[in-house]
Amino acid sequence: MAWPTMSTGALDPLIHDPERLRIVATLAALPDGDALSATRLQDTTGLTPGGQITRLRKLDRAGYVRTEKAGGDRAQITVALTCDGRAARDRYTSVLRQLPRGARDDHQAPAPDVRVGDADRDAAAAGPG
Amino acid sequence: MTDELDPLIHVPTRLKIVATLAALPDGDSLSFTRLQDMLGLTPGNLIIQLRKLEEAGYLSSEKTRNGSAQKTTVALTRQGRKALDAYTQALRDLLGGL
Numbered sequence: 001m002a003w004p005t006m007s008t009g010a011l012d013p014l015i016h017d018p019e020r021l022r023i024v025a026t027l028a029a030l031p032d033g034d035a036l037s038a039t040r041l042q043d044t045t046g047l048t049p050g051g052q053i054t055r056l057r058k059l060d061r062a063g064y065v066r067t068e069k070a071g072g073d074r075a076q077i078t079v080a081l082t083c084d085g086r087a088a089r090d091r092y093t094s095v096l097r098q099l100p101r102g103a104r105d106d107h108q109a110p111a112p113d114v115r116v117g118d119a120d121r122d123a124a125a126a127g128p129g
Numbered sequence: 130m131t132d133e134l135d136p137l138i139h140v141p142t143r144l145k146i147v148a149t150l151a152a153l154p155d156g157d158s159l160s161f162t163r164l165q166d167m168l169g170l171t172p173g174n175l176i177i178q179l180r181k182l183e184e185a186g187y188l189s190s191e192k193t194r195n196g197s198a199q200k201t202t203v204a205l206t207r208q209g210r211k212a213l214d215a216y217t218q219a220l221r222d223l224l225g226g227l
Contacts, residue, residue, distance in 0.1 A: 011141045018134045025223045093224055099144075100152030 014062050015092045019047060020055050027065065027081040028089045035068065035080035064088055134223075137185050138216045142170065143178050147213050150188060150205040158191070158204035179203060187212055 015024050022045045030036060042052055056079060059065040064085030070076045081089070138147055145168050150159060159167075165175050182188045187209030193200050205213075 011144075016139070016141065018136075018139060021134070021223065025225075029225060096220065096224075099148040 010095045012088055012092050012095075014059065014064065015088060017055075019045065019051065020059060022047075023052070023055055023059065023079075024064065024081065024085065024089050027079060028086060030081070032086075033080070035066075035078040037070075038067075038077040038079055041079055059085065062088075134219050135212055135216045137181065137187065138212060140178075142168075142174065143182060146175075146178055146182065147187065147205065147209060150203065151210060151213050153204070156204070158202040161190075161201040161203065164203060182209065185209075185212075 015021055023041065026041060026044045027036065038049075038052065038056075042049065045052060047055070056065060056067055060067055062084075063082055066080050066082050068078050068080075070078050138144055146164070149164065149167060153159060161172075161175070161179075165172060168175070170178075179188065179190065183190055183203075186206060188203050188205050190201055190203045193202070
C-alpha cells in the first residue's frame, strides 16, 4: 500500500489552491474552446472581482487560462482554459485518482471481491438449466 | 458554488496522511515509523501534521511502551473518515467525478 507515484509536489500547486481549483474546474466543464465572461465565472466561483482577477492573472501567467477583452458597448472580459490548462487539470485529477482506494470509495460500496461473487452468480444463473 | 474544501484535509501532506489511514480496514492503525516510510516525510513534518489532525479530532494516536522502546500508532477517527468523505464528495462535485 505504498505510495510510489504520488509525491506532495505532484499535486500542481497552481491548481490545488481552492479558489484557483474552482476557476479551473468551472472552465474545464465548458465545451472545448468555449469561453466564459468574467462576470459569469464569478457567479460560479463566488469570488470577489478583485479576488478573481488575482487568481486569473496567476493562471494566465502560467499559461493555463486565456483572458480576452470582448468588444461591445462595455468592455467585457472572457476567460477560457488553454490546452495547457486542460492538460494540467487532467494531470491533477489523475494524481488525485492515485489516492489509496479507501479515500475514494464510498464505504457502502461493495468490495471488489463481492463483485467477483456477483459475476459468479450471474454466470451460474446463465448456466445450464 | 460547491461546498468548501476542508482546509485541514486539503493541504497535500495531510491529504496523503488521511487518505492512507482511510485505506486501512476500519479500526486498524498504523505505526508512526511505517506511516513515515510510506509517505516519505521527515519525522518533524509528520508530527506537526498529525498534531493538527488530532487537534481537529480527525485521528487518534496511541503510545505503547515495549521495554525501553516507545511506539506510537495512529488511526483515523469516525469524524476523520466523515471529513474525508465530505472532502472527496466536494472534490467530485467540483471536478465532475474522480
